[in-house]
Amino acid sequence: QSVLTQPPSASGTPGQRVTISCSGSSSNIGSNYVYWYQQLPGTAPKLLIYNNNQRPSGVPERFSGSKSGTSASLAISGLRSEDEADYFCAAWDDSLSGRVFGGGTELTVL
């Protein structure tokens, strides 16, 4: 049972815009930065978004993050077949004094 709640699956067609939600509480998303990761099979999670909406260099502008209250979202525009992967959200949790994660969302490009 993950501390942050994500839908288990999402899907879209090439070129579409897809959003993935992440719900938490006042002790994590509500008071700390949100991070988003992309994980391809057999590889380590790749950082897509940090500090709610910042992209590391090399991450396309198609990926964007937002946060409101105790929830956050990852948006992927201009969906491509190579975007098919698992996506995880994360945040620091003040009650746990550690990182908490969402259970992951499997994105399928139809």
Added chain:
Amino acid sequence: QVQLQESGPGLVKPSQTLSLTCTVSGGSISSGAYYWSWIRQHPGKGLEWIGYIYNTGSTYYNPSLKSRVTISRDTSENQFSLRLSSVTAADTAVYYCARIPAAGRDYWGQGTLVTVSS
């Protein structure tokens, strides 16, 4: 650019102790406001934070694993380590080390699969 690399046995017998080391390059584990962390991912599952060692040497562990976990460091080698005792098959996972900041981007190692089996 900070880089982290996990190393250690890929196979551990039940009831024994799992030991992994993370070697850090491009930054000192003794400086900066970073939580040098261990995170694991069970096969086909989500991510689980195990614990961290701070730049001061203080440690904090996930309560669910606290009784079995020890994280330590060797500043001369710029390494930090994980020991997980009394392992069972439920500890089979990919183990990642990471530099987690209070704010800003984080950095992860590539991960290492540890299988618990006799």
